[in-house]
Amino acid sequence: MSGSAADIVVLGAGHNGLIAAAYLAKAGLKTLVLEAKDQVGGGCGTEELTAPGFRHDPCASVHGAIQAGPILKELGLERFGLRYIFPDPLHASVFPDGSSLVTWRSVEQSAREIERFSPKDAAAYLRLVAFWDRHIRDVFVASRYAPPRRPGELYTLLERREAGFEVMRLMASSPLEVVNEFFEEEHVRLHVLKASLQGGPFPDQLGYGLLVFGTGSGARHSFGWAMPEGGSLELPLSLVRALRDSGGDVLTRSEAKEIIVEDGVARGVITGDGRRFTAQKAVVAGLHVRQVFLEMIDHRWLDANLVEAFQKVRTGLSEVVLHLALSEPPRYRADFGVDRVVHCHVPETMPDLLAAYAECRKGHLYARAPFQVFCQTLVDGTRAPSGQHVLNAGRYVPYDLSGRPESWREIKNQLLGEEIERVREYIPNVTEKTVLGKAVMTPLDIEAHDAMFYRGDIMGLGHVLSQEGHLRPHPSISDYRTSIRNLYLTGACTHPGGTISGAPGRNCALTVLGDLGLRVSP
Ligand SMILES: Cc1cc2nc3c(=O)[nH]c(=O)nc-3n(C[C@H](O)[C@H](O)[C@H](O)COP(=O)(O)OP(=O)(O)OC[C@H]3O[C@@H](n4cnc5c(N)ncnc54)[C@H](O)[C@@H]3O)c2cc1C
Numbered sequence: 315m316s317g318s319a320a321d322i323v324v325l326g327a328g329h330n331g332l333i334a335a336a337y338l339a340k341a342g343l344k345t346l347v348l349e350a351k352d353q354v355g356g357g358c359g360t361e362e363l364t365a366p367g368f369r370h371d372p373c374a375s376v377h378g379a380i381q382a383g384p385i386l387k388e389l390g391l392e393r394f395g396l397r398y399i400f401p402d403p404l405h406a407s408v409f410p411d412g413s414s415l416v417t418w419r420s421v422e423q424s425a426r427e428i429e430r431f432s433p434k435d436a437a438a439y440l441r442l443v444a445f446w447d448r449h450i451r452d453v454f455v456a457s458r459y460a461p462p463r464r465p466g467e468l469y470t471l472l473e474r475r476e477a478g479f480e481v482m483r484l485m486a487s488s489p490l491e492v493v494n495e496f497f498e499e500e501h502v503r504l505h506v507l508k509a510s511l512q513g514g515p516f517p518d519q520l521g522y523g524l525l526v527f528g529t530g531s532g533a534r535h536s537f538g539w540a541m542p543e544g545g546s547l548e549l550p551l552s553l554v555r556a557l558r559d560s561g562g563d564v565l566t567r568s569e570a571k572e573i574i575v576e577d578g579v580a581r582g583v584i585t586g587d588g589r590r591f592t593a594q595k596a597v598v599a600g601l602h603v604r605q606v607f608l609e610m611i612d613h614r615w616l617d618a619n620l621v622e623a624f625q626k627v628r629t630g631l632s633e634v635v636l637h638l639a640l641s642e643p644p645r646y647r648a649d650f651g652v653d654r655v656v657h658c659h660v661p662e663t664m665p666d667l668l669a670a671y672a673e674c675r676k677g678h679l680y681a682r683a684p685f686q687v688f689c690q691t692l693v694d695g696t697r698a699p700s701g702q703h704v705l706n707a708g709r710y711v712p713y714d715l716s717g718r719p720e721s722w723r724e725i726k727n728q729l730l731g732e733e734i735e736r737v738r739e740y741i742p743n744v745t746e747k748t749v750l751g752k753a754v755m756t757p758l759d760i761e762a763h764d765a766m767f768y769r770g771d772i773m774g775l776g777h778v779l780s781q782e783g784h785l786r787p788h789p790s791i792s793d794y795r796t797s798i799r800n801l802y803l804t805g806a807c808t809h810p811g812g813t814i815s816g817a818p819g820r821n822c823a824l825t826v827l828g829d830l831g832l833r834v835s836p
Pocket residue numbers: 325326327328329330331348349350351354355356357358372373374375376377378379568569570571600601605633635760764765766767771772773774804805806807811812813814815
């Protein structure tokens with residue numbers, strides 16, 4: 315079979331690969347993306363998982379992170395059909411005692427909600443969000459939309475800024491420590507902590523205290539908790555249109571098998587069905603580092619330490635996600651009053667939340683583990699037949715269940731029933747009559763969905779301090795360049811990591827362009 319030649323060949327049409335491709339094509343480079351599956355998007359997709367006409371996001375749902383950066387505007391994605399919905403309220407928590415707490419886009423309105431539980435905590439919430447606005451927000455955004463800072467650089471920068479030492483102190487703390495420091499009342503603590511743990515960090519994970527200001531509060535208020543109308547897939551689809559508009563293209567059902575390296579320089583790619591694609595200027599891999607460095611490159615071109623490091627990457631928590639097609643809108647227990655809220659957390663009690671994470675560490679499940687519920691159709695009627703709804707409920711779990719990932723296969727059927735029971739405790743109208751279709755994804759299903767989710771890690775490569783910033787994915791290749799000339803890496807395994815931020819894609823593209831002496835045209 316024949317292939318073709320391009321300036322740039324990008325591997326993987328996840329949102330990061332596509333964003334990199336769109337920037338490179340916009341700069342005038344002939345850019346071709348190869349995608350293994352018959353649909354683009356990777357972890358940013360939408361599928362009929364339960365019943366015809368019900369469009370679920372199997373992986374990412376919220377596109378909050380990408381709202382913080384310049385990508386949507388720079389690539390003009392609205393022009394290519396992308397429209398974001400910004401739900402308000404942002405999210406709510408419902409508690410076993412029948413109470414609920416709502417966070418609105420307005421910080422003041424959210425503080426008034428908190429006041430019902432503790433006036434002191436309401437004041438603390440205002441203080442916390444003001445601290446984010448004044449001292450963290452701009453450093454946070456700038457750090458994400460640029461290659462990782464060199465060791466020490468962030469500290470030097472913070473040292474010169476007002477409150478810089480306080481930012482360092484909070485950053486070194488765990489989310490739990492920060493929440494306990496700011497708030498005194500348990501519902502408030504749970505509400506802010508559960509939101510801060512979005513994406514899978516542990517509550518007591520040192521070095522992640524700023525998540526309380528970012529994901530847990532300030533970033534949501536600043537950038538919104540956005541979802542694309544029509545589902546997550548709309549982002550990659552708009553990127554494909556933008557790419558084609560600049561003369562680039564995507565080939566689906568084109569699985570990269572081998573990266574051609576000659577004299578230490580990446581020259582192209584061979585697909586599983588034997589097609590050969592020549593890359594005249596660069597190969598950009600938007601895949602997991604293990605795929606690229608353990609499977610696709612002849613190891614004689616690689617440093618043995620790098621290969622060994624990628625054999626031992628650290629992974630974080632995975633998820634169990636229940637997807638339902640419903641004949642009517644979810645109705646929470648009457649006392650909650652959150653029926654119009656798209657995203658609800660069920661943090662349970664503080665002892666339960668902490669016990670659930672402690673059990674995860676041991677490879678166990680916990681019966682009253684916290685979970686979260688999304689019902690996008692409350693604000694987006696395009697995802698289900700008229701008057702009907704999609705709902706998903708997810709909780710963080712270990713990959714090595716009882717020390718054996720295969721255990722997930724054995725308990726999957728039972729799990730489906732159990733997850734529905736858990737949801738029904740809080741949303742009683744989830745019954746046999748209203749459930750028109752159901753599916754559950756275990757960590758094994760998540761891993762099988764997309765090779766980026768190695769060992770079910772929803773962030774691609776564990777977010778632990780030893781794999782962040784200039785250490786991600788490895789200290790020797792943390793700036794999107796690799797040890798092989800003309801081979802670049804993007805995607806969730808590169809800085810700043812997982813989520814729908816697009817930052818790895820943009821940062822990588824700007825690095826490639828810089829090396830080629832080019833710039834993106836306006
Ligand atoms: C259950 C779950 C829930 C999540 N929820 C959220 C959320 O709400 N918000 C959020 O911001 N993030 C969320 N995430 C994380 C987010 O989905 C990922 O961080 C993000 O999708 C990674 O994007 P990427 O472009 O780096 O990689 P991917 O999207 O994984 O793209 C990689 C692409 O490469 C393709 N590919 C693989 N192998 C090959 C090959 N050999 N040749 C060619 N192509 C290949 C894959 O098919 C895929 O299309 C969630 C993840 C999971 C699993």
